[in-house]
Amino acid sequence: xxxxxFDPAAVEPRLYALWEASGAFAARPDSDAPPFxxxxxxxxxxxxxxxxxxxxxxxxDTLTRWRRMQGRDALWQPGTxxxxxxxxxxxxxxxxxxxxDRRAMGREAFLAHVWEWKAQSGGSITRQLRxxxxxxxxxxxxxxxxxxxxxAVLEVFVTLHKQGLIYRDRRLVNWDPKLQTAISDLExxxxxxxxxxxTLRYPxxxxxxxxxxxxTTRPExxxxxxxxxxxxxxxxxxxxxxRRAVLPLVGRPIPIVADTYSxxxxxxxxxxxxxxxxxxxxxxxxxHGLPMPSVxxxxxxxxxxxxxADLRAVEGIAEPDFVRGLAGxxxxxxxxxxxxxxxxxxxxxKTEPHTHQVPHGDRGGVPLEPRLTWQWYCDAKTLAQPxxxxxxxxxxxxxxxxxxxxxxxxxxxxxxxxxxxxxxxxHRIPAWHAPxxxxxxxxxxEEALAAARAMFGADVPLRRDEDVLDTxxxxxxxxxxxLGWPEKTPELAKYYPGSVLVTGFDIIFFWxxxxxxxxxxxxxxxxxxxxxxHGLVRDEKGQKMSKTKGNVMDPLELIDAYGADALRxxxxxxxxxxxxxxxxRKRVEDHRAFVTKIWNAARFLEMNGIAAPQGFxxxxxxxxxxxxxxxxxxxxxxxxxxxxxxxxxxxYAAAAYAFVWGSFCDWFIELGKPVLNGPxxxxxxxxxxxxxxxxxxxxxxxxxxxxxxxxxLWHRFGYGPEGSLIRTAWPDSxxxxxxxxxxxxxxxxxxxxxxxxxxxxxxxxxxxVTVPLLLQGAAPATLDRAxxxxxxxxxxxxxxxxxxxxxxxxxxxxxxxxxxxxVMLPLAEVIDxxxxxxxxxxxxxxxEGEARKLSAKLGNADFVSRAAEEVVxxxxxxxxxxxxxxxRLDAALARIAG
RNA sequence: GGGCGCUUAGCUCAGUGGUAGAGCGGCGGUUUUACACACCGUUGGUCGGCGGUUCGAAUCCGUCAGCGCCCA
Numbered sequence: 027x028x029x030x031x032f033d034p035a036a037v038e039p040r041l042y043a044l045w046e047a048s049g050a051f052a053a054r055p056d057s058d059a060p061p062f063x064x065x066x067x068x069x070x071x072x073x074x075x076x077x078x079x080x081x082x083x084x085x086x087d088t089l090t091r092w093r094r095m096q097g098r099d100a101l102w103q104p105g106t107x108x109x110x111x112x113x114x115x116x117x118x119x120x121x122x123x124x125x126x127d128r129r130a131m132g133r134e135a136f137l138a139h140v141w142e143w144k145a146q147s148g149g150s151i152t153r154q155l156r157x158x159x160x161x162x163x164x165x166x167x168x169x170x171x172x173x174x175x176x177x178a179v180l181e182v183f184v185t186l187h188k189q190g191l192i193y194r195d196r197r198l199v200n201w202d203p204k205l206q207t208a209i210s211d212l213e214x215x216x217x218x219x220x221x222x223x224x225t226l227r228y229p230x231x232x233x234x235x236x237x238x239x240x241x242t243t244r245p246e247x248x249x250x251x252x253x254x255x256x257x258x259x260x261x262x263x264x265x266x267x268x269r270r271a272v273l274p275l276v277g278r279p280i281p282i283v284a285d286t287y288s289x290x291x292x293x294x295x296x297x298x299x300x301x302x303x304x305x306x307x308x309x310x311x312x313x314h315g316l317p318m319p320s321v322x323x324x325x326x327x328x329x330x331x332x333x334x335a336d337l338r339a340v341e342g343i344a345e346p347d348f349v350r351g352l353a354g355x356x357x358x359x360x361x362x363x364x365x366x367x368x369x370x371x372x373x374x375x376k377t378e379p380h381t382h383q384v385p386h387g388d389r390g391g392v393p394l395e396p397r398l399t400w401q402w403y404c405d406a407k408t409l410a411q412p413x414x415x416x417x418x419x420x421x422x423x424x425x426x427x428x429x430x431x432x433x434x435x436x437x438x439x440x441x442x443x444x445x446x447x448x449x450x451x452x453h454r455i456p457a458w459h460a461p462x463x464x465x466x467x468x469x470x471x472e473e474a475l476a477a478a479r480a481m482f483g484a485d486v487p488l489r490r491d492e493d494v495l496d497t498x499x500x501x502x503x504x505x506x507x508x509l510g511w512p513e514k515t516p517e518l519a520k521y522y523p524g525s526v527l528v529t530g531f532d533i534i535f536f537w538x539x540x541x542x543x544x545x546x547x548x549x550x551x552x553x554x555x556x557x558x559x560h561g562l563v564r565d566e567k568g569q570k571m572s573k574t575k576g577n578v579m580d581p582l583e584l585i586d587a588y589g590a591d592a593l594r595x596x597x598x599x600x601x602x603x604x605x606x607x608x609x610x611r612k613r614v615e616d617h618r619a620f621v622t623k624i625w626n627a628a629r630f631l632e633m634n635g636i637a638a639p640q641g642f643x644x645x646x647x648x649x650x651x652x653x654x655x656x657x658x659x660x661x662x663x664x665x666x667x668x669x670x671x672x673x674x675x676x677x678y679a680a681a682a683y684a685f686v687w688g689s690f691c692d693w694f695i696e697l698g699k700p701v702l703n704g705p706x707x708x709x710x711x712x713x714x715x716x717x718x719x720x721x722x723x724x725x726x727x728x729x730x731x732x733x734x735x736x737x738x739l740w741h742r743f744g745y746g747p748e749g750s751l752i753r754t755a756w757p758d759s760x761x762x763x764x765x766x767x768x769x770x771x772x773x774x775x776x777x778x779x780x781x782x783x784x785x786x787x788x789x790x791x792x793x794x795v796t797v798p799l800l801l802q803g804a805a806p807a808t809l810d811r812a813x814x815x816x817x818x819x820x821x822x823x824x825x826x827x828x829x830x831x832x833x834x835x836x837x838x839x840x841x842x843x844x845x846x847x848x849v850m851l852p853l854a855e856v857i858d859x860x861x862x863x864x865x866x867x868x869x870x871x872x873x874e875g876e877a878r879k880l881s882a883k884l885g886n887a888d889f890v891s892r893a894a895e896e897v898v899x900x901x902x903x904x905x906x907x908x909x910x911x912x913x914r915l916d917a918a919l920a921r922i923a924g
Numbered sequence: 925g926g927g928c929g930c931u932u933a934g935c936u937c938a939g940u941g942g943u944a945g946a947g948c949g950g951c952g953g954u955u956u957u958a959c960a961c962a963c964c965g966u967u968g969g970u971c972g973g974c975g976g977u978u979c980g981a982a983u984c985c986g987u988c989a990g991c992g993c994c995c996a
Contacts, residue, residue, distance in 0.1 A: 028958095030958095030959095031959095031961090216996095428928075428929080429928095431928070432927090432994080435927075435928095435994095436995095531994090532994090562993095566936085568991095599947085600936080602937070602938075604929075605929095605937085606992090608936065610936095612948085613936080615961080616947080616948060616961085617947095618961065619959095619962090621961090622959070622961045622962090623958095623962085625958090625959085626958045626959035626961090627958065627959080629959075630958035630959080631958085676938075677938080680946070680947085683946095683947085684946080691958090691959085692963090695958080780965095783964060784965060786964095786965085787953070787964065787966075788966085790952090790953080792954095793953085793956070793964085822956090822964095824956085880943090883942095883979090883980080886979060886980090887979085888978095888979035888980090889979045890979085891979080892978090892980090893980070894942080897942055897980095900943095901942085901943095904943070
């Protein structure tokens with residue numbers, strides 16, 4: 027016997043362990059089955075399962091389980107990425123709590139600690155994914171720092187370098203002074219900051235008393251100014267272009283240059299140019315050949331080495347000793363000091379409050395500092411071209427398609443990709459520096475030494491580059507590095523390119539773009555055929571979930587409370603195209619009711635001795651009820667299949683829900699009860715067979731979304747051994763012959779029951795009162811139907827009997843119109859004639875409104891002559907039906923008049 | 925400032941040229957032995973505003989407004 031309620035916690039761990047142990051998740055490279063491949067976008071090894079993972083993994087698992095059931099050789103590739111900055115931060119924090127420091131222990135010792143941490147606490151997310159039911163092929167789990175993937179990284183770096191697509195350059199980068207590393211443009215987060223706009227006065231050289239005013243939000247960088255720029259057409263400054271200003275505090279004369287970067291409308295119309303500390307200024311500096319001294323060090327403290335030689339005293343303007351005193355000060359302390367000194371010198375014109383966007387590091391959280399450094403760059407512009415073409419030509423397709431625009435916009439304007447990071451945890455760059463500055467990029471130190479020997483004619487000592495690669499560099503190789511590349515493995519041959527990449531739109535630039543570039547370049551083919559972009563999970567009010575807002579939901583807690591099936595089904599039901607998912611506890615609770623409904627339906631079947639049918643042939647079913655539910659199941663199968671093919675998880679969930687609850691439970695089971703309670707025989711056998719058959723279809727249909735409850739019921743009902751539903755074939759939609767007749771019959775029964783129930787309810791007839799249904803004007807076929815369904819009608823419509831009206835209608839009837847029939851309910855004892863008249867009048871009003879609308883339409887000559895013939899014909903039929911109904915309601919009203 | 929998206933019932937959302945829908949909620953009723961996480965019935969909408977195309981517009985076009993996101 028099934029328990030009274032479904033207990034997910036008792037079932038989930040057992041079934042998951044069974045699936046995993048039996049190899050149900052395993053890809054089968056040796057099979058002939060066509061592959062279906064999803065490469066998991068590798069979660070961060072430091073991460074734990076959050077609600078966003080729950081969404082993306084539910085979608086991926088639903089697709090994987092569905093395709094696996096369809097007979098595809100499914101590979102859902104698991105793994106994690108090493109998350110350079112995040113992991114290094116975690117381990118450093120851990121060490122700090124033990125009073126240890128990374129720099130003190132040195133690189134090797136630190137890395138040993140990281141690996142130790144990884145072994146102990148890394149990848150807890152992979153355990154949590156099991157709670158969700160994710161059917162990943164665990165024995166294939168990879169890690170971006172493992173040996174094989176590291177080999178792929180090495181191969182790619184060296185190859186790209188030899189192809190000139192990776193190079194070293196000295197440019198401005200986004201520098202995180204807290205983490206002391208370069209970071210990518212994509213790791214920059216603009217934050218609105220309430221600051222000030224200071225207007226400074228720079229004296230004009232040789233013209234005492236004349237100044238040019240510049241506005242700035244970062245006065246401390248003025249030590250590194252090398253020009254003042256004005257707009258070439260700005261008449262206010264025309265005579266100053268080509269002359270020089272004296273840089274306050276420093277004393278260095280700097281040119282006043284004409285550059286369209288300066289906006290006459292903004293600030294004073296003149297801007298100070300600090301090429302080494304601002305991206306726009308850097309461009310101006312390049313255009314005008316300006317020096318580019320850095321005045322801040324790696325920790326964003328004032329550093330004077332590059333301007334020391336420029337310092338000179340100028341009475342009332344520049345004080346070298348003051349500047350020297352700034353050395354080593356933090357940028358914000360230096361700002362205060364600089365402003366105070368400028369004010370003292372009368373060179374601070376004004377201070378205005380100013381709100382502006384300040385770039386912050388998304389990991390470290392501190393304001394970033396553009397910094398001029400040597401870094402390794404990847405020529406993304408070149409690599410992007412084939413990736414763009416692949417999407418243009420449809421070799422990779424985005425779903426929904428609109429995201430292709432986002433992809434194109436980013437890819438067509440892509441900047442050189444800075445791939446080096448000043449970290450220890452990551453793939454160390456395979457470059458060796460010779461004392462003279464030559465660099466050798468090779469797979470091994472031996473090869474580098476050999477290359478150096480060839481160049482210098484003698485052995486020279488080489489020093490390996492200290493930097494590591496951006497984590498995304500290795501992630502970009504994931505679709506093929508996990509399959510064994512650069513080795514030519516059977517897996518690589520079979521599973522590349524993948525079928526679909528599933529991810530959120532915020533990740534298009536990170537994973538999609540980079541995997542596309544690397545896949546095209548090294549495999550000569552796209553890494554995936556489709557990219558399914560889903561929304562973000564938000565709270566019920568549509569707010570982004572965040573720890574600071576306190577509105578985060580823990581998927582594991584939701585699973586504990588409602589079960590994984592409920593959470594997964596909720597996510598499917600809410601995942602429409604191009605929409606964020608507004609998720610609340612209540613939504614999960616609501617959908618749990620559906621899991622419970624299935625469980626209860628199963629209990630009913632069990633009580634009636636219904637199980638996996640033996641030798642039931644749907645094609646030979648004769649009873650209308652059996653044929654009707656078989657037809658309904660087939661249509662549900664078709665709808666669910668089409669929805670999944672289109673990535674319409676909401677439609678998939680809705681179609682399954684409507685069929686299971688609205689058809690199978692509400693009508694099939696109810697209509698079947700009289701038969702099931704009746705005598706044994708062919709009819710009962712057929713209804714039981716159909717019930718068992720359709721329930722099996724339901725379990726298969728819902729398995730991708732709610733794997734646990736379906737798998738549990740599958741074996742409990744003898745459809746297969748425990749844990750076998752996951753390997754069972756997805757149902758086919760097999761049309762039922764002459765389904766229209768079965769539908770027409772059941773539609774009639776449903777309409778009759780519905781109308782009678784509504785009339786009784788509106789008349790406030792207590793359920794205990796049962797009455798005969800007298801049919802007036804019934805066609806012989808209708809009387810036959812009534813006879814066939816008499817038991818069900820008795821039960822569902824609270825009727826004693828159904829028979830033709832014999833003679834005059836009794837007094838005090840309630841009447842409803844169903845097709846050509848007027849059904850009379852003799853309710854003399856309880857009926858309120860006034861209420862019944864009002865009810866009939868209302869029904870007549872509805873029919874009349876409908877008829878009026880339709881006849882107006884048909885009265886329009888343009889409509890009749892220009893609309894499609896079927897539409898006109900259908901309108902005529904609807905009008906006739908509406909008028910007939912009006913006539914019957916008129917007759918009904920006349921019967922109870924007076 | 926540029927781009928994208930959204931606006932349909934109280935709420936969350938389907939519906940992309942031909943009868944405005946679902947779930948949840950609300951209201952009324954029900955221990956009808958699978959299920960009160962249920963059953964039965966019912967109430968909710970000038971489909972954001974305006975204009976256009978069309979025999980016909982929630983749907984196509986234009987425009988305005990509001991909201992959200994991305995980029996600068």
